[in-house]
Amino acid sequence: MKKTTFATLDGLRGLAAVAVFTRHVPSRAWAWWLPGSYLAVDLFFMISGFVLAHAYGERLNRDLSTGRFMLARFIRLWPMYILGTLAVLFVHIAGTPAGQPVAWHGLVPSALFGLFMLPTPPAVSGVTSPFPLNGPAWSLFWELTISIVFAVLGPRMRAGRLALVVAVGAGLLVATAGTFGSLDSGFDWSNFLGGGGRVVFTFFAGVAIYRVQQARPSRGVPAWIWAIVLGAVFAGHVAPAWRAIYDVAMVVAVFPTIVYMGACREPQGWLRWLALALGKISYPLYVIQVALISGASLACARLFGIEFSALSHVGTFGLLAFGMMLALVLARFYDEPVRAWLTRRSKLGTRSVRAAEAAAP
Known part of the structure; x- marks a missing residue:
């Protein structure tokens, strides 16, 4: 019987989500300590490819349609995403200064596009973020896009074709890093296509790593080693001229090693x-981070007349601790029950949804 969890990969996903959270907190210190934390998204994509190959590879070859597969993916991602999006909408409305009208002309279309996890055109939203109400959702868009490609190509993806796709993805990765000077792209309309350039290699490299790991498992090294390696990758300081090369090297060489070896050795x-x-909180924390940070900033301004950044490390650690606890509560009492209800309503079957538990940031 197939194993249903990869605890080391779960832990690495959780640490990556924490790194992304600290990147978005208004604190210069954290941005300096973890300058490469945006590479967490590439790790998310790679682990998703690994886990989806594990959970759905054989079933897509056998009896699972593309439509049912995508329904399972949507059920996995949508409930927490829409909660985070609506929370940000509430903060925007609550944060409108007294006596000024709410900017409904931008908020309403952003909410409507966001409802279906679609990017909002800048001419409609008035801002340059593809997801004005939940910025990190750009990665979820590319996650769903590559999932469709995987579902269509999966049944025909033999070793040679998979190697070709990975090679093409590597070319796109290099082109993305060269175009934008790093792999920090996808979050703005000016670099939105960079998200597509990042996801092809990382996702299908994850698929390839799964196949190699199944065919040639290794005893590996203690799982905690890879947490240290991942932290070192995020903390790597390089000159701007070398950042693109560093990013590509980490994603092409180091991340596959982390995922392969991490899948081979389970912590005890x-x-x-x-x-x-950490795996359980990773996705909730990722999609509610904007609401938490913007809500904390609004509360500091309204209640104390200060900027959140004035709280320095105390504010960062306090908000992170609160966010992690809230993520656990939401996962247990909101996300899991809602997904179970949607599964029953869709008649999808719990097996399909449970199989994708780890296939989210």
Whole structure:
């Protein structure tokens, strides 16, 4: 019987989500300590490719249609995403200064496009973010896009074709890094296509890593080693002229090693519990981070007349701790029940949804 969890990969996803959170907190110190934290998205994509190949590879070859597969993916991602999006909408409305009208002309179309996890054209939203109400959702858009490609190509993806797709993806990755000076792209309309340039290699490299890991498993090294390596990647300081080369090297060489070796060795005891807990909070934390940070900034301004950044590290660690606890609560009492209800309503079957538990940021 197939194993249903990869605890090390869960833990790495959770640590990557924490790194992304610290990147968006208005604190210059964190931006300096983890300058490469945007590479967490590339790790998310790679682990998703690995997990979806594990959960759905055989079924797509056998009896699972593309439509049912995408329905399972949508059920996995939508409930927490829409909660985070609506929370940001509420903060925007609440944050409108007294005596000024709410900017409905931008908020309404952004909410309507966002409802279906679609990017909002800048001419409609009035801003340059593809997802004005939940900025990190750009990666979810590319996640769903590449999932469609995987579902269509999956049944025909033999080793040679998979190698070709990975090679093409590597070319796109290099082109993206060269165009934008790094792999920090996808979050703005000016670099939105960079998200597509990042996801092809990383996702299908994850698929390839799964196949190699199944055919040639390794004993590996203790799981916690890879947490240290991942932190070192995020903390890597290089000159701007070398940033593109550094990013590509990390994603092409280091991340595949982390994912392959991490999948081969499971943590034990309390480390396993911690890794699974980090995996559980990773996606909720990722999609509610904007609401948490903007809400905290609004509260500081309204209640204390200060900027959130004035709280320095105390504010960052406090908000992160609160966000992680909130993510656990939401996962248990909101996300899981809602997904279970949607699964029953769709008559999809719990097997399809449970199989994708780890296939989200």
